[in-house]
Amino acid sequence: MIAENLKTVEERIRTACLRAGRPRDSVQLIAVSKTKPAEAVAEAYAAGQRLFGENHAQEIVAKAPQLPKDIRWHFIGNLQKNKVKYLVGVADLIHSVNSEAIAAEIEKQAAKRGLIQNVLLEVNVAEEASKQGASLEALGSLLSFCEAQPHLRLCGLMAVAPLTEDPEESRPYFIRLRQLREELAKQLKDPSSFRELSMGMSGDFEVAVEEGATYIRVGTSIFGPRYYSV
Numbered sequence: 001m002i003a004e005n006l007k008t009v010e011e012r013i014r015t016a017c018l019r020a021g022r023p024r025d026s027v028q029l030i031a032v033s034k035t036k037p038a039e040a041v042a043e044a045y046a047a048g049q050r051l052f053g054e055n056h057a058q059e060i061v062a063k064a065p066q067l068p069k070d071i072r073w074h075f076i077g078n079l080q081k082n083k084v085k086y087l088v089g090v091a092d093l094i095h096s097v098n099s100e101a102i103a104a105e106i107e108k109q110a111a112k113r114g115l116i117q118n119v120l121l122e123v124n125v126a127e128e129a130s131k132q133g134a135s136l137e138a139l140g141s142l143l144s145f146c147e148a149q150p151h152l153r154l155c156g157l158m159a160v161a162p163l164t165e166d167p168e169e170s171r172p173y174f175i176r177l178r179q180l181r182e183e184l185a186k187q188l189k190d191p192s193s194f195r196e197l198s199m200g201m202s203g204d205f206e207v208a209v210e211e212g213a214t215y216i217r218v219g220t221s222i223f224g225p226r227y228y229s230v
């Protein structure tokens, strides 16, 4: 089932790349395995998937030891300061830096471990009251703050478009995020690593590919619906 779903998603990515005139390897698929057991991750791994996304630090910590070591984990969830220590050096890329306090904590933990942590800035691109992410207004100063941290590597931007039935409604937000990356890159002394755009989920990843996503985060279309216990 998971292998079959991965194949379908891969085909859709390929077709979207063709439409956009982009090489297939210009965008990476993150299989979002949150709430799914290690067995489901292992199934996707057996089908060739190596990059996975989680939104709780505890889930990475619990699953990673049960799984092959060449799996790469990305953290895509809302970051709590007291959980940062579990993620630094474990997550290849943290997508959700949205405040100076979180950035400062990542800097502290990365310095302690003597490593450089790859991060994206999460942008509240539709300025929704209910959404995580830095406001457009705060973004410039958050960028400068992160640039000044020696153990952070600024790799680009991440956003979650407003929930909608029609993927076309996400397009203006994906375009906006791409423009923001270009504008912000001009503010950096060294913009060479500031290249990534993490955008697009099960409902809208093809539109995201068309608009320049370098990472798409796909859960439901690969692993099926999530069930949350209450």
Ligand SMILES: *Cc1c(COP(=O)(O)O)cnc(C)c1O
Binding pocket: 032, 034, 055, 076, 077, 160, 200, 201, 202, 203, 217, 218, 219, 220, 221
């Ligand atoms: C859960 C989640 C996804 C995946 O969502 P699907 O609709 O299941 O593909 C992507 N990005 C973030 C930030 C998420 O929390």
